[in-house]
Amino acid sequence: MHCPSCGTQIQTFKNPTPTVDIIIETVGGIVLIERKNPPHGWALPGGFVDYGEAFEDAARREAAEETGLAVTLILQFHTYSNPERDARQHTASTVFIATADSPPVAADDAKNAGVFHQDNLPPLVFDHDRILRDYFAFKKTGKRPLL
Structure with a gap:
């Protein structure tokens, strides 16, 4: 890559892409979405x-x-950064725990939205099964995931 102003070659870096995931607690459990896109x-x-x-x-x-x-x-819960967590590219996701008072409605790139609890989780994409295992353990013990 070259500097657009002076033409000097500059070093470029390939870095993980920052993302966020949100564990939304609401009446009846936590909110999940069914993705429209791969x-x-x-x-x-x-x-x-x-x-x-x-x-x-x-x-x-x-x-x-x-x-x-x-x-x-x-709460900012934990950051998940395994390079293989997303097959599309290396992402690092900071996971937040949040609350909401209404039922979810699928919008944007969500095909469906629903409320689930630990005993009726559907199969999950990315590393969201690990995130939710850590979350449910945290709810029982108060301990966050270790590095």
Whole structure:
């Protein structure tokens, strides 16, 4: 890559892409969405952080876009960064726990939205099964995932 101003060759870096996922607690359980786009399947609401956007704002925006819910963020839970967590590219997801008072409505790139609990989870895409295992363990023990 070359500098557009002076033409000097500049070093470029390939870095993980920041994302957010939101565990939304609501009446009856947690909110999941069924994705319209590949990879298809059920997932936590979430997505890419826009340039210039705070991660907290991205979490609130993605929750609203995909579920129609105005959420209250209560905790930054953990960051998941395994290079293989998303087959499309290396992402690093900061996961938030949030609350909402209404039922979800699928919107944006969500085909369906629903409320689930630990005993009726559908098969999940990405590493969202691991995230939810960690979340349910945290709810029982108060301990967050170790690094």
